[in-house]
Amino acid sequence: MTERRPYTEPFGQFCDILNRFGVDFVVIGSEAVAFHGIPRFSLDFDVFVRPTTVNLFRVKAALESAGVTGLSDLDPEVWGKSRSLFRIGEPPLQIDVLLQISGIDYNVASAGAVAGAYGDIPVRFLGRTALIDNKKASGRPKDLADVDLLTSDDPDRTA
Amino acid sequence: MAFTPSVRPLAGVPGRLESSKEHWARHDRAQLRYWLSQPVAERLAQAERYRVRQLGEGPHVLPRTFQLLPSVVSDEQ
Numbered sequence: 001m002t003e004r005r006p007y008t009e010p011f012g013q014f015c016d017i018l019n020r021f022g023v024d025f026v027v028i029g030s031e032a033v034a035f036h037g038i039p040r041f042s043l044d045f046d047v048f049v050r051p052t053t054v055n056l057f058r059v060k061a062a063l064e065s066a067g068v069t070g071l072s073d074l075d076p077e078v079w080g081k082s083r084s085l086f087r088i089g090e091p092p093l094q095i096d097v098l099l100q101i102s103g104i105d106y107n108v109a110s111a112g113a114v115a116g117a118y119g120d121i122p123v124r125f126l127g128r129t130a131l132i133d134n135k136k137a138s139g140r141p142k143d144l145a146d147v148d149l150l151t152s153d154d155p156d157r158t159a
Numbered sequence: 160m161a162f163t164p165s166v167r168p169l170a171g172v173p174g175r176l177e178s179s180k181e182h183w184a185r186h187d188r189a190q191l192r193y194w195l196s197q198p199v200a201e202r203l204a205q206a207e208r209y210r211v212r213q214l215g216e217g218p219h220v221l222p223r224t225f226q227l228l229p230s231v232v233s234d235e236q
Contacts, residue, residue, distance in 0.1 A: 013168035020162045041205060043190045065163065067170030074176065085182055088174040091193040095169075096182070 010093055011045040012119040014066055019122065021062040024050040026113045028101060028126045028134070035116055035125040038149045043091035048126070050106050051080050051099040059097060063088070103137025104130050 011031075018025055027035070029046030049059055056076035064071055068088055079086070079099070086097040101109070104126075112127030126134065132150055135143040194202055 010168040013164070013166055017162075017164055017168075020164070041208075043193055044186075063169075063174060065167070067167030068172055068174045070173045070175055074174075079176065082176070082178075084176040084178055086174055087177050087182060088169060089172045091190045093172075094189075100179075 007119040008045070008093070009119075011095065012121045014045070014095060015047075015118050015121045015123050017062045017066050018047070018059070021058045021065065023058045023062055024052075024055050024110070025059075025124075026106075026109050026126050027118065027123050028098070028109075028131070029096075031118065032126040032131050033146050033150070035114070036128050036131060036150060038146060040146070044094035044096055046096045046098060048098050048101055048106065048109055050110065051083065053077050053080050056080050056099075059086075063097075101134055102139075104134045 015027070025047045026032075027046070028048045029044070030040055030042035031045060033040060049055060053076050056079055060071060060074055060076055063074075063086075074086070083099045085099065088095040088097070100106075109126055109130050110124075112130045113124035114127050116123060116125050128150065132147055135147045135150070
């Protein structure tokens with residue numbers, strides 16, 4: 001039961017570019033669930049970024065560098081205040097850049113984040129406790145299913 | 160920012176701001192639309208890989224949340 005989700009190259013390259021631009025971010029969602037031992041299938045890649053203006057300028061520069069279009073009207077100051085999320089692409093290659101998530105403040109997410117890697121790219125994943133709190137706060141059936149699996153006592157499940 | 164990547168992994172891919180409400184209203188529907196566009200054999204194979212990954216070969220006891228989910232696919236389908 002240690003099989004991991006397959007690596008998707010554009011997602012890894014995206015993380016590499018975020019790192020190179022010094023973006024403060026944490027990988028959340030299904031990739032974080034997979035990191036904690038539950039490799040469920042998903043068609044998107046979610047990152048939680050620190051919602052400060054300075055960091056959002058870095059995010060915008062990284063997105064421009066990655067080739068994303070539709071950035072001309074993206075004002076980091078306005079974006080930070082709106083707390084809207086930025087969606088890139090469509091399934092099966094969709095990336096969601098979030099400034100807020102259910103139940104968890106960025107400072108808490110960052111403090112409890114765990115160093116890991118997506119492919120060969122070093123990233124930080126949302127910690128297990130914060131992930132469970134986030135999933136409980138989201139409350140959708142598939143999130144509650146993730147909570148069941150993350151909190152199960154299966155000895156074969158890797159942390 | 161002097162860094163210029165050797166590859167532009169998202170070249171030409173559009174991005175847009177969305178409110179949380181707008182985003183989650185379309186999120187699962189967009190994923191479902193993608194899956195329904197895939198061949199049935201691919202969808203069934205993925206579902207089987209998912210089952211084995213999550214629960215092992217069995218026999219096993221389903222967690223509470225899965226027990227509450229109704230079956231949506233019959234043998235005939």
